[in-house]
Amino acid sequence: MRTSFNGSHSEPRAVVYARATIGLASRDVRVEDVPCRNLEDVLGGFGRSFQILAERTITHAFTPDNPLIINTGVLTASNVMTGLRTYFSAYSPLKVSNKGLPAAMWSAGSCKFGPKLKWTGLDEVILEGRADAPVYLVIRHTEQGPGITFEPAGDLLGLTCHEKIMWLRDRYADAHFAAIGPAGERYEDCYMASVALSTENQLRSGDDKCRWAGRGGMGAVMGYKRVLAIVAQAPDRITKLKPEIRDINKAASTGPGSRKFREKDKGGLGGTWSNYEPLEKFHFVPQNNFRPTGDGKPELMFREHVQPQFIVKAESCFRCGINCHKNVYEKNADGTRGAFLAKFDYEPVNLLSTNIGIHDPRKAATLISLVDRLGMDNISLGTTISYVMDYNERHPDAPILNGATFGDFDKARELIEGAATGRFPEVGRGVKRLSEQVRETGYAMHCKGLEFPAYQPDTNPGYPWAIAGGHMSMATYMALALEGNTSLDYWASLITGRGLLFVRDDLVGLCKFAGITADHAVEGLKHEIGFEVTSAELLAAVRRSFVRALWLERKQGYDRSDYTLPSEVFDRPNPNLGVPPFVTREFFSQLSDRVWAVFDREIDEIAKA
Amino acid sequence: MPRIRFTNLFAERIGGVNSVDVQGATVESSLRALTDRHPNLTPLVWAKDGALNSVMVVFLNDRQLGATETGTPVGPSDQIDIVPALEGG
Numbered sequence: 001m002r003t004s005f006n007g008s009h010s011e012p013r014a015v016v017y018a019r020a021t022i023g024l025a026s027r028d029v030r031v032e033d034v035p036c037r038n039l040e041d042v043l044g045g046f047g048r049s050f051q052i053l054a055e056r057t058i059t060h061a062f063t064p065d066n067p068l069i070i071n072t073g074v075l076t077a078s079n080v081m082t083g084l085r086t087y088f089s090a091y092s093p094l095k096v097s098n099k100g101l102p103a104a105m106w107s108a109g110s111c112k113f114g115p116k117l118k119w120t121g122l123d124e125v126i127l128e129g130r131a132d133a134p135v136y137l138v139i140r141h142t143e144q145g146p147g148i149t150f151e152p153a154g155d156l157l158g159l160t161c162h163e164k165i166m167w168l169r170d171r172y173a174d175a176h177f178a179a180i181g182p183a184g185e186r187y188e189d190c191y192m193a194s195v196a197l198s199t200e201n202q203l204r205s206g207d208d209k210c211r212w213a214g215r216g217g218m219g220a221v222m223g224y225k226r227v228l229a230i231v232a233q234a235p236d237r238i239t240k241l242k243p244e245i246r247d248i249n250k251a252a253s254t255g256p257g258s259r260k261f262r263e264k265d266k267g268g269l270g271g272t273w274s275n276y277e278p279l280e281k282f283h284f285v286p287q288n289n290f291r292p293t294g295d296g297k298p299e300l301m302f303r304e305h306v307q308p309q310f311i312v313k314a315e316s317c318f319r320c321g322i323n324c325h326k327n328v329y330e331k332n333a334d335g336t337r338g339a340f341l342a343k344f345d346y347e348p349v350n351l352l353s354t355n356i357g358i359h360d361p362r363k364a365a366t367l368i369s370l371v372d373r374l375g376m377d378n379i380s381l382g383t384t385i386s387y388v389m390d391y392n393e394r395h396p397d398a399p400i401l402n403g404a405t406f407g408d409f410d411k412a413r414e415l416i417e418g419a420a421t422g423r424f425p426e427v428g429r430g431v432k433r434l435s436e437q438v439r440e441t442g443y444a445m446h447c448k449g450l451e452f453p454a455y456q457p458d459t460n461p462g463y464p465w466a467i468a469g470g471h472m473s474m475a476t477y478m479a480l481a482l483e484g485n486t487s488l489d490y491w492a493s494l495i496t497g498r499g500l501l502f503v504r505d506d507l508v509g510l511c512k513f514a515g516i517t518a519d520h521a522v523e524g525l526k527h528e529i530g531f532e533v534t535s536a537e538l539l540a541a542v543r544r545s546f547v548r549a550l551w552l553e554r555k556q557g558y559d560r561s562d563y564t565l566p567s568e569v570f571d572r573p574n575p576n577l578g579v580p581p582f583v584t585r586e587f588f589s590q591l592s593d594r595v596w597a598v599f600d601r602e603i604d605e606i607a608k609a
Numbered sequence: 610m611p612r613i614r615f616t617n618l619f620a621e622r623i624g625g626v627n628s629v630d631v632q633g634a635t636v637e638s639s640l641r642a643l644t645d646r647h648p649n650l651t652p653l654v655w656a657k658d659g660a661l662n663s664v665m666v667v668f669l670n671d672r673q674l675g676a677t678e679t680g681t682p683v684g685p686s687d688q689i690d691i692v693p694a695l696e697g698g
Contacts, residue, residue, distance in 0.1 A: 260692060266670040478697065483653060518617075535625055
């Protein structure tokens, strides 16, 4: 990214970013400087990629015209701590309207691939078309600018994400990698395939410790394009740390915003895994396909109960002081640390254990690790498996697939393997399609084709307006536990106001776990690239980007029938929840009217623009 | 005056301010002073029965306080953090 300010330091057109457009079939590569059209272009991430997607007419995710946009945020590779994000954007095979059209989607991942990509000299890569045969791309920093080559990927076929990354590590020094797994290679059977990003810890230790752009099937789009991996090779270009940035980083690493994710002995609360305890107070921890029973079994996955059996080590992404990775290792007989098992975050742990009736941390680690190796989104997969088990409990005489029911570890593992290998495409294509196929949609836990993360839909009527997954693009999933407010005014205001601003970091390149304030992000922009913007302007650009995503959904056929919750939320209230049911049909209908009264007007403005 | 720091969840309700200096002799009275000054933070800090919101965690100078420790005295240089125990990602 380059700037050429002439007077004002707030003019987006004074900022240009470097883009490579790669024609996979023709092998044409075009590298160009692109002037920013608006603040969203400057900020990057989905703020920029969704403007590109808006220019396309795409009716199926697996077509050559559907681009896979790999970009960064303005603060990716900066000295602002957690400036490590890479975004993958495309029309999604998983997120589809009821009319069957794919929706625009992005998924973000951390660690060093994003910075390395930027250090090759590129801010954005657009993969166009489809390669004739499996390839991996090598993007290098050269004296003449970014150099891009195509390499045959026959040796990578069939390898797990981690194995692909290790294979590439052994051949490319000073590089980081993005790779798909076997699931992405079988994209036609697995729409929930993810993209793995290498980490420093992984390359050094050889342990399977990828980070993920997991949601929405971006790995399936990459698999369709027959790009099995991308290498970003460049020397680190770390600049001198300015005092202003040092202050921001200190606030991020020691301030209240990251306490949730830090270790207890570092003044923290122990990471997302520790969500189990506050949620279980209200019986909000999903069990048996999002149907908490109140039997106390979620406690078996509390960290305090798991930790004595294993070694839990807090580790981190590149140059991050938060140490949010809670990595679980075997504990040797002498008490020392043994083999790495899995990274425990609340959502994968819940969805691959408690929510499928398994209450054993070792089994949870086995399933999480398996999903990671095969390269799938553990949220989409876990929620689809819980649906299969629920269906089979309801139809003991006519079960589907392998007949898995809650608590059956071996059959859960079989479903996971089958989703990635083509044995169970009904699972790999997600819960929306499966539930429509078997004609029981009422307890299929998704909105708009994206499966729910590990938060109850009967506590979150904001789910339908999330634009890229329920817990990363709409900050309403924990609101009931936090405030206990069930009024229409509260929910309409939350969804159309603070809730949507949650996606701010999905433009700028930072991680939400840093808890960086808008003022700090603005300071970061000023001191890292010299661009001056107010917090209000920044947040206005975030809002425009969010509304543009809603407009894009409308363009793909979404209507009010898509913006709803599974019918069992309305028709079968769960008496075990710690609060009286409030998401009735009447409540939700009134809420929808209120929310659309705000968004419809703004969508019209975006459409005109 | 003790300083209370909080996350974006709080800051975004009071114009982006992420810390406030308050008059208070204890952690609890400092938090009361905070919500007296910014009433729209009340539902985050206090439960309906007036007790501390059970989903919030309070730190005093980097030490996590138990639910019964909010009566701990504070001085002018003390730093109180209040953070939600619930965040995903």
